[in-house]
Amino acid sequence: MAQVAIQPGLFTAPPQPRLLAGQCDGCRERHFPTADFCPYCSHDAISICEVGATGTLYLHTVVNSAPPGYDGPVPYGFGLVDLPEGLRVVTRLVAPDLAELRSGLPVRLVVEPLYRDDDGNDVLSWAYGPATKARR
């Protein structure tokens, strides 16, 4: 069956994925996801850059029951990851044991199926997981 991205333009394909961030050609601030206008200065010339192969976990929690509209597995991790490129991103978190999540943990980007849509496609989304562990 086919694999489709949960939304175009968020990330590059596995096995070595990157997030696609926008960088303003005016003020040089980065943002994610990419936008037509810079959310810092409203400039309209935006370059796309690949970021976030690895990062550092800043804050995390665990979502124990599925929120409205979400068809992926529960419980799942949720938090903020600091990227070496200067961005702090909101992200789902995966780990063999969610209890091992802690601030400062080195993490690595994964892109993997999150749920199957009504057409039978595996829908890919991104998450961060412990960098020391092999991808699940």
Added chain:
Amino acid sequence: MSARAVYVRGVGLHPFGRFDDKDVTRLGQHAVRAGLREAEVGRGGFQAAFCGTVYTGVAAGHKVLTSLGLSGAPIVNVEAGCASGGAALSLGVSQVASGECDTVLVFGMEKMPRGIIRSSFFPPWCEKAGLTPAPAYFALRARRLLQESGVTREHLARVSVKNHGNGVDNPFAMYRKPLTIDQVLASKMVCDPLTLFMLCSPNEGAACVVLGATPGPVGPPVRVLASVVRSHLPGSALGEHTPMAGRIADDPPSPTELAAREAFHKAAVGPADLDVVEVQDTDSGREILSIEELGLCDRADGGAFVADGIGERDGRLPVNPSGGLLSKGEPLGASALGQIVELTWQLRSAADRRQVEGARTALGHTVGRGANASVTILQR
């Protein structure tokens, strides 16, 4: 700016809770009738009306005032997330202060969907990706407090115990049973470190504040010294505008910090002058963060503020004597005005068993989606 004094002429409140037999217009009617009755204002007696509401739909305030034969003046419905009532109030205050109106009707009302609030705020893919649940964002802010402000899980529980204890004495609150720290900590884990009893419930209710250039007929005069709304600055990944990313570098001042600075400046008072406050407590961590951001304690001192019992009803600065949103529940459009009603009662020494003795200067605060924060300072 030289501006006229603005007074709270009258207040009205519909209890916060779940009322399956009443539609939102009925809730609004109740609060508006109570507020206008107390203010002794009738048809033709106000020159503008502002209605705070989020989920109610087209011309919500118009339906209330039409049904009561009170239309004719401009009616403006105001949506600013959790600060909708605060935003409606600030518009009303500016109308009176500027001399544009002598009397303004401000009210707010809501019937919230049940469960986790589903918002049209996010693009659909964010919901599908699991990036939207509000309690998860609350939990991240709470964990930041655990890491950076000396806050413990027991402190989080203690805030909830305090507010539920205060709510026991509030006939307008939804939850009126006392809780223990153990009960709060043992309740279902929603998003670590927040348990179920550390989170407020979205619910239903309505509140009304009638503003005037002269004091109302009831109680000692209560003046609105400042009524400020501010939105966010870009950059904070954990800001209430819930972006998908931000800077790692220092966060800019939050909407609450911006609104508080401006409100204290306009009112020419400082945190040390306050006798009683009602702050946003959508979760117990949020109350502590609000206290820090409002400057009621130093940043990173939130844990000590709780540990020292400063916000208890008999503490140096009682916080949420009404029971807060944790006890009352949160009807978005009404919650900020519900605070103003409570604080008006406090300043009139009319808060019954919840009364903070001798309260003279009070502050109300809300913050949420948008982002928006409102800060209101009242004085008798």
